[in-house]
Amino acid sequence: MRSFSLRWPSVPLVALLTISLSGQLSGCRTERSSEVEVSTTTSSPDPAISAAVRGLDASVGHVESVRVSLRLVVLDYSLTSMPPIGSVLEVFREGRDVGHVQVTGPARQGSGKIGGEIVDGDVQPGDVVRLPGVKSR
16 A cells, blocks of 8 residues: 655745735735816817717717618717617708608617618718707807
8 A cells, every 4th residue: 555645835835825826815906096187178179170070979870871762771870879769860961951861770789770761851871860959060
């Protein structure tokens, strides 16, 4: 019969294990200041910024595609929040009101795309759509 003897690990190995375990158990904790600096200055929008970037503060989208024969559109709201289904949106081209679309769905999750139906007017890809009363700056 063979006997087994239990040996204690060497001192450097014990030290290494102790250091690594204490580092893992303590985690990386840093003290952070609870003070937050808040800016109180306001700035007016730069007129050189394009309308697409300025539209981020409202529910402004774009007509991605049009199926004239079926009076259907695909609206792109990938940069802003989508309007609720059933909303009637104004359609603008070069700053002029050219028609209206109603949001009917379906919405493609995660893509910012939603279906709509042309209510009236001449709607083309690239037109801007927004809720009535929402002004673009």
